[in-house]
Amino acid sequence: MHMILIGFMGCGKTTIAHILGKQLNKKVIDLDAVIPELAGQTIPEIFASEGEAAFREYEFQALKQTLGEDVIIATGGGVVTYGKSYSTLIELKNRPVYFLNAPFEKLYKRIQQDENRPLGNQDIEKVRDLYQSRLGKYKALSDLEVSTLQTVEETASEIIAHMN
Ligand code: S3P
Numbered sequence: 001m002h003m004i005l006i007g008f009m010g011c012g013k014t015t016i017a018h019i020l021g022k023q024l025n026k027k028v029i030d031l032d033a034v035i036p037e038l039a040g041q042t043i044p045e046i047f048a049s050e051g052e053a054a055f056r057e058y059e060f061q062a063l064k065q066t067l068g069e070d071v072i073i074a075t076g077g078g079v080v081t082y083g084k085s086y087s088t089l090i091e092l093k094n095r096p097v098y099f100l101n102a103p104f105e106k107l108y109k110r111i112q113q114d115e116n117r118p119l120g121n122q123d124i125e126k127v128r129d130l131y132q133s134r135l136g137k138y139k140a141l142s143d144l145e146v147s148t149l150q151t152v153e154e155t156a157s158e159i160i161a162h163m164n
Contacts, residue, residue, distance in 0.1 A: 002071055003163075004089070006138055007100035008131050009077040009120045010110035012148045012155065016100060017074035019156040030074040034062040047118040056082035063088060078119065080137035089141050098159050099142035102149055104131050 003020070005013040014030050021028035032043060035058045039046050046055045059076055063085055066073055079085045089097065108127055111120035120127060139145065144162050148155050 001094060001096075002067055002069055002073055004073045004075060004092075004095060004097045005100060006075050006079060006089075006097060006141060007077065007148075008104075008107050008134060008138070009117055010107040011077070011100040011102055012152060013074040013077075013100055015152050016148070016155050016159070017072045019152055020159060021072050023156060023160065024072070027069075027071045028074065029066050029069070029071045031059060031062045031066065031079070032074070032076050034066065035059055035076075038062060043116060044118050052119075056085070060085045060088070067092070077134070080134050080141065086137060086141075095141075095143060096163065097142045098162075099138045099145045100148050100155065101138070101145055102147060104128055106149070107131065 003026070005017050007013055014032070017028045017030065020026070035046070035055070036042050038061055039050075039058050041049065043055070046058065056078070059079060060082060063073075063075070063079065067088070079089070089095070108124055111117055111127075114120055119130060144159070146155055146158050150158075
């Protein structure tokens, strides 16, 4: 049975997924690593050459091929913005979906000037609007919201405690 981590850029999905993977002895799949394999290009290259809509379709394909496997899935922060991905996630029967969150300013600090994140590497107001526009969706999708203001180990323990 899969386990899904969602949340904005910089919330720690990939790091926490790997800690959980070790502790639960499960394979970790990072959708941001699957997408370049499907597209034959890096994420910034997809945005530059094919645009965001094409990126979202690759992201959906990556999600679809991964769901149902007994793995921990680290999604990209924008997985909630595309109708097909969002409805797939909201319709999951036995989700556990965990929303990792922190105050926007903290997240922005972690992601600014990261060239690998085309949507994070913009003016703070634009990125804040993006965060605000997604927040309700992360909350609607998740079974549990977990703060990542604590250490990554504490965050992972909180998720494991919720599973048991
Ligand atoms: C995106 C987040 C990124 C990556 C892409 C788009 C977004 O993933 O999928 O750059 O729209 O928020 P992370 O959340 O892992 O940075």
